Amino acid sequence: MHLGKARFTFPPPQSAVRQHSIHARNLRQITIGTGPAGVRPVAGVRVVCLPWLRPPLLGGLLFYTVGPVLALVLALARRGSAITCQSPYEAFGVIALSRALPRRFQPPVRIEIHADWRTAPRLFGSRGRLVLAPVTDRICRWTLPRATLVRTIGDATTSWVREGNYHGPIERYLEFSDYRTFAEAPIVAPPERARVLFIGVLERYKGVDVLLRAWRSVVNAIPDAELMIVGKGTRSQELRRLAARSGVEHSICFIDPVPQEELCWLLDQASCLVLPSRSEGLGRVVLESMARARPVVGSSVGGIPELIRDGCTGRLVAPGDPAALAAALTSLLSDPSLAAKMGHEARQSFERLDPAAEYEAGVIRFAEWIRSTARDRNGSSS
Numbered sequence: 001m002h003l004g005k006a007r008f009t010f011p012p013p014q015s016a017v018r019q020h021s022i023h024a025r026n027l028r029q030i031t032i033g034t035g036p037a038g039v040r041p042v043a044g045v046r047v048v049c050l051p052w053l054r055p056p057l058l059g060g061l062l063f064y065t066v067g068p069v070l071a072l073v074l075a076l077a078r079r080g081s082a083i084t085c086q087s088p089y090e091a092f093g094v095i096a097l098s099r100a101l102p103r104r105f106q107p108p109v110r111i112e113i114h115a116d117w118r119t120a121p122r123l124f125g126s127r128g129r130l131v132l133a134p135v136t137d138r139i140c141r142w143t144l145p146r147a148t149l150v151r152t153i154g155d156a157t158t159s160w161v162r163e164g165n166y167h168g169p170i171e172r173y174l175e176f177s178d179y180r181t182f183a184e185a186p187i188v189a190p191p192e193r194a195r196v197l198f199i200g201v202l203e204r205y206k207g208v209d210v211l212l213r214a215w216r217s218v219v220n221a222i223p224d225a226e227l228m229i230v231g232k233g234t235r236s237q238e239l240r241r242l243a244a245r246s247g248v249e250h251s252i253c254f255i256d257p258v259p260q261e262e263l264c265w266l267l268d269q270a271s272c273l274v275l276p277s278r279s280e281g282l283g284r285v286v287l288e289s290m291a292r293a294r295p296v297v298g299s300s301v302g303g304i305p306e307l308i309r310d311g312c313t314g315r316l317v318a319p320g321d322p323a324a325l326a327a328a329l330t331s332l333l334s335d336p337s338l339a340a341k342m343g344h345e346a347r348q349s350f351e352r353l354d355p356a357a358e359y360e361a362g363v364i365r366f367a368e369w370i371r372s373t374a375r376d377r378n379g380s381s382s
Contacts, residue, residue: 001075001078001083002030002031003083003090004031004085006033006034007035007052008033008035008047008049010036017042019178020042022359022363027366030074031047031048032071048070050066067093068093068096071085072107076101080370080374081107084109084112084366085110085112087111089139091109091147092139095109095143108149108373109149110149110171111143111144113151113157115280116156116157118133118136119205119279121133123279124203126234140164145165145166147168150168151173153172156303156306157281157302172362173362174282175282176355176356177284177287179288182263182264182267182287182292187292187347188268189340190336191271193226194334195228195269196272196333197227197266197270197274198227198228198273199266199285201231201233202229202231202234202239205279207277207299207320209235209239210320210322211276211325212252213322214323214325215252217330219251221330226251227251227252227253229255231256239254264288267289267292271294271333272295273285273286273289273294274329275297275298275299276317277299278301278319280302280303282302283298287350287355290349293347295342296315297314297315297328298316299317299318300317312342312345315328
């Protein structure tokens with residue numbers, strides 16, 4: 001049983017089909033998410049969608065009240081089931097409800113940690129969400145220690161879990177992403193024009209405002225430099241206004257989110273990727289850039305330093321520092337041979353990884369954990 005507030009579209013994208021195929025090979029899974037209301041099969045996995053209502057507050061209220069109840073009922077109907085929750089927020093309702101049951105009926109609960117949950121009310125959406133921070137912090141600190149198992153994606157997420165007072169077992173492997181588009185296309189040479197690419201949601205935690213403040217210094221040093229910003233979010237209009245006031249708006253281009261094939265093409269048109277985040281679990285886009293042999297200039301926060309080797313596959317800078325970010329971008333853009341060398345090293349680093357195989361190996365271990373947990377519970381109750 002998987003409970004997560006991910007929004008599904010139908011027909012599903014090929015990346016979702018591939019991910020669910022991996023699950024179906026190893027698990028009998030039901031996924032509860034949001035989208036067009038109903039039950040639909042996706043590559044051998046049954047997907048139950050709760051309707052995503054407007055305003056978002058109403059949709060979130062529906063999901064976080066009905067979702068845990070539905071997950072618990074479905075798990076109880078299937079002997080030996082476990083519930084995976086996409087974050088501590090989904091897990092709160094599941095664990096709170098299950099504690100009302102006799103212990104032998106309480107299903108094991110795994111919580112996934114892909115990012116710092118503390119950023120949700122602080123660096124995402126409107127600033128009005130800040131009032132929720134004390135409540136969400138207490139929810140997570142209550143929920144995490146009561147999980148049966150926690151899954152993380154790297155060193156940073158593991159350390160956040162331990163800081164959250166969880167002392168139980170931790171399973172660690174990368175989150176799924178379909179990198180084939182980026183890995184299999186022929187590598188092309190970097191462009192002659194200095195061009196920087198940002199890909200991500202336009203939310204405060206991504207630090208695009210820092211990038212825009214740094215960009216004027218970059219253009220002053222490299223007049224023909226160009227910045228492409230791909231994404232959308234609650235900060236879209238604010239960031240466009242900031243770009244218009246920068247004095248170098250002619251060099252900045254905002255692009256709505258595009259499919260993977262176009263992202264691959266945009267990476268090929270760029271000299272480097274930039275990820276100036278204030279918080280980041282790992283940074284999937286870093287791996288996509290590495291697959292295209294492009295260096296990355298990123299903040300030294302969260303899991304980003306786990307992927308970028310400073311001075312080898314890219315540059316690391318302090319978060320929230322426009323001057324340091326501008327200096328790193330300028331040094332890279334003004335030395336195309338260095339950028340190409342870093343891009344080559346980045347590609348080699350990517351080739352040493354096998355994210356899809358690592359993900360499936362993690363799913364296999366999880367399936368065995370469910371079976372062994374069920375055997376232990378059956379043995380102790382007999």
